[in-house]
Amino acid sequence: MENKVDVVSQIFKSHDNFSDVELKIAQFISENPRLVAISSISKLSKMIGVSTASVSRFAKVLGLENIRELKFHLAQSFNSVEMPVVDQRLATSGYNLIYESLSTILLNNVTTLSGSHITIFSNFIEEAETIYIFGSDAITRHCAEDAKFRLTLLGNVVLTADSPELMRAYSNNFRPNDLVISLDISQQPEQLIEVTAKAKQVGCRAAAITSQLSDLTNLSDMVLAINTQDINGKFKSNALRHLLLTYIDAIELELLSRQATI
Template identity: 30%
Template structure:
């Protein structure tokens, strides 16, 4: 995928050390391409520092960065703005990955559990909390009470007071939140129904979830700001919402008719 290395630097600069800044300055000056050993010697840093730098800007290794850098050196003129087709290709990559992971049975299970519960607690922080707000907006309009729990202290409090049979949906793209896993274990032993949306197929959360949806990972794109970090979870929520409306359209219609006098 074609990316602008200058934009990668700017989005990741908040995480840069003085060593990272030395490396970025070398490339921003559009110096000639070298292998990693030669580059390290010229700049006065270690090869490991260069590898860490590449990962900070959302790439896998120096070889991947070098490919992007060489592409732009070969251009007649430097880019002045983000090339629209680059972002277009990024969206396509995310969609393809989501399509491969799509599990119809899990979507149906989510729909069924949401239908059976009037009160739903959604656990998620950061970008996941933003996606949780979208879930709340949609399902509140269909008669559900949705609470988005965004910080660890609130998650701990809510998980301690939930009763057996309650429904909790965990939203976490990386699936590595240790405290969330601890709270999920606690709720599981009490008989709370747990659903999970994550991009991490190896997440420990999957072992305690009654149902789970795997969505796309962004491979560092969310850290550079190229693609909104909540996008993969929103894609999963879109499918759940569509399935729910399809499965229970008569119930939804009846609820809307009943509530209409109070909506004016």
């Protein structure tokens, strides 16, 4: 699997030769490449509505050894983002620096994102009666509201807060079947640590999307860690906001895929 294969391009080239079942698989892969890259073959077959054998045969039709190789090349395509050709005058401009900051943090984190962690995180959400999403600054507040909107559309009861006073007020209503999610881009989020500790005391599950150096990693039942190394300080906040939203995207995709199979 050393040679890079553009799976989507291969699908377009072979489109006219596909059977009805293959067309169904091809359409799903073309529309949901990221979801395909992180899903098991059994989950894919359920989402598409075909047998696992059909999914395996489709990979061979594209000239690949198996579905694992197909997923590998899809993931590889996300990990090899190339800088666009730009005018030399823009090479050191703000536009280019912003792009570099975004691409660096996304590649450093998304390429190591564990599918099993997304699965567990999603399990917590599905099993919770009430979901509390807490942020500690403007960036995480924005991301918390975005997550609330998406999860509410999926049928969850979600509350958000970014002030210590409101977090403490909510913590008085924690119940064992609730889930507390902390969004954090610092390493010492005192108010989030306090409310997470309270959640654990009453038997709530706690999850976090936070810096790998944060004390929240030791308190939470599930953590999607953020690596903030090699990030341009000037554009770090914007890049981290996009990273948090990318993680939320991955969780939403997992939850949507489950609902599609019901």
